[in-house]
């Protein structure tokens with residue numbers, strides 16, 4: 001049976017890492033997978049995580065199963081970070097939060113819940129969206145449709161086209177929105193645009209399904225949750241996937257959360273029972289290490305403060321790199337104005353290159369990025385900035 005299975009190509013994002021590692025060019029540059037990197041090109045464990053791990057090592061007394069929803073303190077932390085500790089949905093017990101194996105686990109579990117609640121639902125996703133959204137959501141058997149989002153010619157959101165397309169979203173549909181640091185474009189909705197989408201959701205009756213994988217990497221923890229909090233204020237329902245992969249650097253610990261906001265506490269309790277029955281059938285219960293760290297860090301005054309400082313340092317380094325990259329790219333070539341990169345947020349921007357130009361960058365210069373010319377800005381550093389800019393200049397000339 002298994003011999004009949006065809007060989008599949010490598011994942012378009014994760015496959016880049018393997019290709020990069022196999023490349024023997026000493027000048028190679030990895031602008032592929034979205035992980036934070038220091039000036040030295042490393043992805044170290046945050047100091048707050050190291051300290052929390054030491055505490056966990058001392059105090060953890062059992063490896064017995066966690067409750068099906070995961071570590072309770074981590075769930076309280078995830079909900080408080082997303083909605084704000086005093087938010088009405090928390091106070092009124094209208095939100096049910098579970099811990100999931102990364103943001104991917106949250107997206108997939110939510111897709112299964114949607115398929116169960118509304119088998120004919122359509123999930124509208126932005127064009128473009130993160131490549132893995134499509135398999136994660138469609139594997140549950142749900143129909144996906146695209147709404148226009150990023151205009152490659154203007155290097156900005158085509159908000160009018162987005163609003164117009166979403167006029168078609170009906171009351172059984174969901175609209176997947178990126179809370180901040182849109183992956184792959186780096187172009188985020190403004191507060192006014194969030195308000196307009198919220199009003200449209202109220203009018204059309206669709207449910208927002210928000211992916212917040214980069215909270216803290218845009219403008220700050222509170223600022224990046226603007227849309228989530230606004231929609232939770234004004235709408236009866238929403239679904240939210242969050243991740244601690246980036247903002248706590250817990251990538252391999254697979255630490256994420258899924259929150260369901262329901263119109264009432266009873267509705268939230270029913271959603272929780274449904275989602276736990278789904279996750280029991282998918283993976284039984286989530287891993288505990290990452291979420292135990294979240295619990296410790298969020299609830300320790302000193303570690304929480306240390307985390308916020310480390311997160312600020314990562315965010316500010318990326319915005320500094322954006323400025324430097326614009327300066328270097330605009331001074332090495334005249335074909336394109338790259339100033340838009342400095343206006344965007346988070347780890348990613350599109351360079352706006354063709355697939356052929358991206359292939360040349362990889363083959364001739366060992367500069368790696370996804371085929372759609374998405375670059376991980378955090379992969380740039382003082383040592384490779386000129387090399388990367390000159391290589392891009394060469395393929396543009």
Ligand code: LMR
Pocket residue numbers: 013014032033034035130132183
């Ligand atoms: C990315 O977009 O590069 C990251 O979210 C990593 C991944 O899993 O694709």
